[in-house]
Amino acid sequence: MAKVTNILVCGIGGQGVMTATEILAEAALSLGFDVKKTEVAGMSQRGGVVTSHLRFGEQVLSPQIRTGEADLLVGFEAAEALRWGHMLRPGGVALVNAGRIVPPIVNIGLFDYPEDPVAQMRALGIELYAFDATTLAQQRGNIRLGNTVMLGAMADRLPFPAEVLLEAVLARFRSRKPALVEVNREAFELGRAAVAGNATLP
Amino acid sequence: MSASQLVPAAARLFLSGNEAVARAVWEAGVRVAAAYPGTPSTEILEVLANYPDLYTEWSVNEKVSLEVALGASMVGARAFCAMKHVGLNVASDALMTMTVTGVEGGLVIAVADDVGMSSSQNEQDSRFWGRFAHLPVFEPADSQEAYAMTLAAFELSERHDTPVILRLTTRICHVKGVVSTGERSEVEQGGFTKDARRWVMVPGHAKPRVPLMFEREAAIRAEAETSPFNVSVDGTDRRVGFVTSGPAYMHVREAFPDAPVFKLGLAYPAPLEAVRRFAASVEALLVVEETEPLLENELKAAGIACHGKDVLPRWGELAPEVLLPGLARLRGEPVAEPEHLEPQQVFPRPPTLCSACPHLGVYYTLSQLRNIVISGDIGCYTLGAGHPWNALDSCISMGASMGVALGMDKGRGEADKNKKVLAVIGDSTFMHMGMQGLLDITWNRGNVTILLLDNRTVGMTGGQENPGSGRDIHGDEAPRIDFAKLCEALGVKKERIRVVDPYQLPVLFKALREETKIEEPSVIITDRPCVLIDRYEPTLPYLVKEDACTGCGNCIDVGCPAIHVTRRDKEVKASGKEVDLAFVRIDTSACTGCGLCVQPCAPEAIVHVKPLRPVQPLKFLRT
Ligand SMILES: Cc1ncc(C[n+]2csc(CCOP(=O)(O)OP(=O)(O)O)c2C)c(N)n1
Numbered sequence: 001m002a003k004v005t006n007i008l009v010c011g012i013g014g015q016g017v018m019t020a021t022e023i024l025a026e027a028a029l030s031l032g033f034d035v036k037k038t039e040v041a042g043m044s045q046r047g048g049v050v051t052s053h054l055r056f057g058e059q060v061l062s063p064q065i066r067t068g069e070a071d072l073l074v075g076f077e078a079a080e081a082l083r084w085g086h087m088l089r090p091g092g093v094a095l096v097n098a099g100r101i102v103p104p105i106v107n108i109g110l111f112d113y114p115e116d117p118v119a120q121m122r123a124l125g126i127e128l129y130a131f132d133a134t135t136l137a138q139q140r141g142n143i144r145l146g147n148t149v150m151l152g153a154m155a156d157r158l159p160f161p162a163e164v165l166l167e168a169v170l171a172r173f174r175s176r177k178p179a180l181v182e183v184n185r186e187a188f189e190l191g192r193a194a195v196a197g198n199a200t201l202p
Numbered sequence: 203m204s205a206s207q208l209v210p211a212a213a214r215l216f217l218s219g220n221e222a223v224a225r226a227v228w229e230a231g232v233r234v235a236a237a238y239p240g241t242p243s244t245e246i247l248e249v250l251a252n253y254p255d256l257y258t259e260w261s262v263n264e265k266v267s268l269e270v271a272l273g274a275s276m277v278g279a280r281a282f283c284a285m286k287h288v289g290l291n292v293a294s295d296a297l298m299t300m301t302v303t304g305v306e307g308g309l310v311i312a313v314a315d316d317v318g319m320s321s322s323q324n325e326q327d328s329r330f331w332g333r334f335a336h337l338p339v340f341e342p343a344d345s346q347e348a349y350a351m352t353l354a355a356f357e358l359s360e361r362h363d364t365p366v367i368l369r370l371t372t373r374i375c376h377v378k379g380v381v382s383t384g385e386r387s388e389v390e391q392g393g394f395t396k397d398a399r400r401w402v403m404v405p406g407h408a409k410p411r412v413p414l415m416f417e418r419e420a421a422i423r424a425e426a427e428t429s430p431f432n433v434s435v436d437g438t439d440r441r442v443g444f445v446t447s448g449p450a451y452m453h454v455r456e457a458f459p460d461a462p463v464f465k466l467g468l469a470y471p472a473p474l475e476a477v478r479r480f481a482a483s484v485e486a487l488l489v490v491e492e493t494e495p496l497l498e499n500e501l502k503a504a505g506i507a508c509h510g511k512d513v514l515p516r517w518g519e520l521a522p523e524v525l526l527p528g529l530a531r532l533r534g535e536p537v538a539e540p541e542h543l544e545p546q547q548v549f550p551r552p553p554t555l556c557s558a559c560p561h562l563g564v565y566y567t568l569s570q571l572r573n574i575v576i577s578g579d580i581g582c583y584t585l586g587a588g589h590p591w592n593a594l595d596s597c598i599s600m601g602a603s604m605g606v607a608l609g610m611d612k613g614r615g616e617a618d619k620n621k622k623v624l625a626v627i628g629d630s631t632f633m634h635m636g637m638q639g640l641l642d643i644t645w646n647r648g649n650v651t652i653l654l655l656d657n658r659t660v661g662m663t664g665g666q667e668n669p670g671s672g673r674d675i676h677g678d679e680a681p682r683i684d685f686a687k688l689c690e691a692l693g694v695k696k697e698r699i700r701v702v703d704p705y706q707l708p709v710l711f712k713a714l715r716e717e718t719k720i721e722e723p724s725v726i727i728t729d730r731p732c733v734l735i736d737r738y739e740p741t742l743p744y745l746v747k748e749d750a751c752t753g754c755g756n757c758i759d760v761g762c763p764a765i766h767v768t769r770r771d772k773e774v775k776a777s778g779k780e781v782d783l784a785f786v787r788i789d790t791s792a793c794t795g796c797g798l799c800v801q802p803c804a805p806e807a808i809v810h811v812k813p814l815r816p817v818q819p820l821k822f823l824r825t
């Protein structure tokens with residue numbers, strides 16, 4: 001069977017994990033791949049763990065990525081990336097938004113937030129690119145652009161040209177909010193630049 | 203509006219199982235579709251509501267939705283209803299007699315099992331209902347099949363005069379895949395035929411119909427033997443052949459690409475002879491079914507030797523990670539673990555109540571009361587059982603808070619004599635199944651204080667309308683139920699019904715103190731909207747004045763996710779006692795200014811901030 005690409009996107013309810021994966025799926029679909037996408041997102045409320053599995057290739061059977069078989073792990077939050085690090089295949093790559101979202105359960109004092117999730121993952125031997133998508137988005141004037149920054153970061157790690165993904169991002173805005181096309185293009189390029197050959201935090 | 207404006211034309215679409223079912227229901231010419239929301243099935247009706255040329259509704263519960271569908275079928279319309287697995291428990295009374303009457307217009311019931319329990323109070327196998335009610339069950343394996351089987355189900359329903367069950371699971375409902383779709387075809391509809399022997403189920407009428415039900419089951423079993431949905435997929439490695447259905451089929455193919463597989467689509471009544479022939483072509487047979495060993499037991503009863511739950515679990519998803527060790531056990535081989543990193547220990551991150559959720563005020567107040575027992579129910583407010591409130595003591599099934607509270611009151615012994623019994627229930631849950639329980643409380647003179655949390659939506663499932671929201675499934679204006687009047691009609695004294703603002707902690711506290719003292723049924727209705735619906739109006743966020751915060755941590759006990767600890771410390775009081783300090787900040791991008799945390803803050807360190815950005819409405823997260 002031809003190779004299937006496995007991308008695991010993880011984060012927290014409300015961060016846009018599912019939308020980002022949807023856009024990634026649209027890009028893969030536009031190239032004629034068979035695509036399956038599945039989510040585990042407890043309930044509608046915010047704040048819980050969300051993972052989205054995207055698999056594409058000539059033919060995709062099970063929608064779920066097996067432990068140790070993700071080619072790419074995209075973490076929208078640092079501790080979540082650490083939580084799912086074991087899903088990566090040997091030689092897989094992690095792209096991590098180093099921004100932290102601390103849940104009430106930690107604020108109450110019942111659990112600790114890991115000291116440095118990114119360093120912990122690197123110590124496990126994971127090839128990891130960390131950046132601060134939230135700050136980059138804020139620099140472009142809107143934290144909602146964080147999603148596009150994350151997509152930009154993935155762009156050069158996919159088995160198809162970055163332009164295909166960029167097009168899928170912009171297509172959404174062209175039809176819904178044309179005024180936001182340019183700023184999203186910039187946010188995408190920021191994300192792309194943030195991981196270009198850079199395995200340490202800026 | 204014409205169909206072409208609303209609905210994508212026949213094409214290859216990227217659809218979730220839920221969207222694919224909705225599309226097929228529309229194409230099948232269905233005229234009436236009803237449902238009560240429930241994860242993972244909710245989106246089916248949400249999507250259908252946007253299609254033209256059919257009537258859709260949110261019903262108050264699943265039983266009513268099934269009865270609405272049946273009524274439509276009686277007058278000859280094709281009808282559909284959808285629910286989550288536990289919904290069919292509620293609707294089952296209607297189901298068990300509908301199977302005797304049969305249908306006029308085609309009737310399909312989609313029931314979604316939450317295999318793996320991502321968002322449910324239990325796990326149960328809805329395929330049982332097919333066996334119990336002698337109804338055919340389709341089990342799609344992906345979105346394309348969900349679409350195709352929905353269409354086939356309507357055809358089968360009419361041809362065999364039977365309701366049909368479409369069994370979905372979370373891994374069908376919420377997985378997106380590529381689907382080739384068609385267009386809607388209108389179906390000829392006759393009128394209602396008055397026929398008491400068919401529609402009026404009294405013993406004399408039901409008796410002659412029961413044998414018909416069994417004949418129908420036998421006829422469908424014969425059809426299943428050659429159904430194009432029941433197929434065998436060849437494989438070169440004949441040591442073990444698999445019999446499977448639903449999403450487990452995809453997992454089997456993924457895990458064992460070379461194995462022969464018999465795939466069931468029209469899965470009940472099972473085509474036993476076809477499986478017998480398949481079994482003869484392989485050395486051993488392994489049945490892979492989520493979740494109970496229903497087919498396995500039927501095969502064994504038919505004398506077909508097979509394995510199943512001796513090597514596979516009876517709960518949870520049968521993903522490749524579960525199947526591979528299962529097969530290794532069957533063969534007596536060591537389990538080959540794929541190479542991967544050790545999972546790292548990370549704090550749990552359960553879902554939280556939203557910032558400014560009106561339930562926060564309720565649970566903060568309840569957490570301050572002592573000597574109480576709180577009978578809870580199902581909804582966002584079930585999270586009140588968790589930290590930091592720990593203020594919900596039971597949760598069983600929709601509406602159970604009422605009867606359970608009454609039972610606690612009546613059954614209590616010496617040890618609980620002085621405890622106050624409370625019940626907490628959401629608006630939608632109350633109308634689903636809670637009202638009857640309240641009637642039981644008033645009629646039987648129970649001593650229970652009920653908190654009815656009216657947030658004007660079904661929060662937990664993504665903000666659907668309900669009879670208390672004053673809108674229908676399309677968001678159009680609809681009659682709005684008045685909860686205070688309803689409770690009064692159910693027998694609660696008018697003076698024992700209060701409507702309070704859950705953001706006013708002292709008011710809520712006082713109402714609770716007073717009502718729990720009085721030994722008769724009382725209802726406290728909270729009336730703030732869920733923050734994720736358009737009726738919620740966010741206001742200016744707050745911030746913490748760093749120099750004024752004394753680190754007492756009182757605000758943290760509210761449980762709002764926008765409050766973050768910046769620094770911890772210890773202080774030795776004059777008494778010599780050491781206390782923990784936690785200094786905080788508020789995430790202004792998440793705060794919408796409800797003011798709950800302001801109230802327990804003694805040094806008045808929490809103040810309004812000037813907005814850096816316009817206040818933006820929040821939205822539900824949808825899968
Ligand atoms: C029989 C049954 N049907 C549906 C569900 C899914 N479900 C869980 S809670 C809930 C309703 C919650 O709404 P509400 O009572 O208004 O509380 P809120 O979530 O808004 O706080 C639903 C529909 C269920 N658990 N059981």
Ligand code: SF4
Pocket residue numbers: 044045046554555556558559560561582657661662732733734
């Ligand atoms: S969705 Fe609504 S009801 Fe549920 S936690 Fe959020 S604000 Fe509260």
